[in-house]
Amino acid sequence: MSLFWRVFLLNAAVLSGATALLVLSPATVSTPVLPAEGLILVAGLAAMLVANALLLRIGFLPLRRLTRAMTTIDLLRPGSRPPVAGHGGIADLIKAFNAMLDRLEIERATSNARALSAQEAERRRIARELHDEVGQSLTAVLLEMRRVSDEAPEAVATALHQVQETTRDSLDEIRRIARRLRPGVLEELGLASALKSLTAEVRGGAARCRIDGELPELGEEVELVIYRVAQESITNAVRHAQAARIDLSVRVERSAVRLRIRDDGVGIGDAAEGAGIRGMRERALLAGAVLAVEPAPEGGTEVRLDVPIQNGSGR
Structure with missing residues (x-):
């Protein structure tokens, strides 16, 4: 049964019940309306509105659950699904939403796998360049500074020694960064x-x-x-x-x-x-x-x- 007919039948049930109550009750309506009759009419109207609200609330409860799920769902925490409840169009809507979540989670997992794979490949490339190019260049600089410091005057040799220590610290830091980018110990x-x-x-x-x-x-x-x-x-x-x-x-x-x-x-x-x-x-x-x-x-x-x-x- 579609949502339209569910709402229509709920309202029809309320109106039919109110009509039957009016026909079977001894209440009458005068012209002009007496105060006591007005109170009866107001009470009857209030009873119809309350009954209609309760029935509609029960009927739309699965939609409220679906709305809550839509606002709280997180694709990084998969598996959470609103229960399929209700009849007709409401149940079909919840099923369609759950199917959409299944597709989104599969597509997100696939795209994340590709992105993380590309990220790891880029990490390996950068680590290799740091080790093979930058690391070797700094090593060559250290060797050249050592050769120059052996031939330089004492004051210059002292300054070169300090530069050597700074360069050696930089080389160690580059190697540490390379290890973090490409965990060779994990592979070996x-x-x-x-x-x-x-x-x-x-x-x-x-x-x-x-x-x-x-x-x-x-x-x-x-x-x-x-x-x-x-x-x-x-x-x-x-x-x-x-x-x-x-x-x-x-x-x-x-x-x-x-x-x-x-x-x-x-x-x-x-x-x-x-x-x-x-x-x-x-x-x-x-x-x-x-x-x-x-x-x-x-x-x-x-x-x-x-x-x-x-x-x-x-x-």
Whole structure:
């Protein structure tokens, strides 16, 4: 039954009930209308309006639920669907909306996969250029400055030595940036070693890593998702939350690998909808994982990533 006929029949039921009540009741209407009769008419009209409002509210309740779902749905948190309820056109409308969400989630996942793949390729290219071109150029500069300082007067040699130290620090920083852009340790030694290396890079020993259980074969893309989420979480904790302590833990269960990063910083604040966290959510979708970024119980921020394991192995 279409929405038009549902509304029409609801109103018809109210009017028919009011007409039947008027016919069967002993009430009469005089000319001019007496005060008591006017009160009866007003009461009858109010009763009709209330009955009509209640019936329409019940009839349009599925539409209210659909409206609420439209305003709160988030494609970065897939799976949420309004229940199919109602009759006729309302149920068809909810089904069409759910089907549209399915298509949007598939299209978004596909486009995100292409975009993140292109991003990783660009990271590898930049890291390779930093290492092969800039790194080698600075190394050549260091060697040349060492040769010149050996032949220069003592005052000039001292100044050149200071420049050498500055250049060497710059070379170390470039190599560190290259490693962050292209995690070679992830490809060569695996996820566990990459996560330990990631926490070891935090200055002052502020980050600790604990891995409970042996990590299964998750696949290159899934391991990269876990690594990038951990990397972004640690970067946010150090740069934005001014955290003095960061705890990274990985627990292997029968059905999932659970990553937890907790810090004692100032909290997420307005960064809850920042580009970094949205990027983590998009990466989590690629692995079919569930990501949560919430305030930690003792203060600071806790990032939770649950990556499902299919058939007891990896993806």
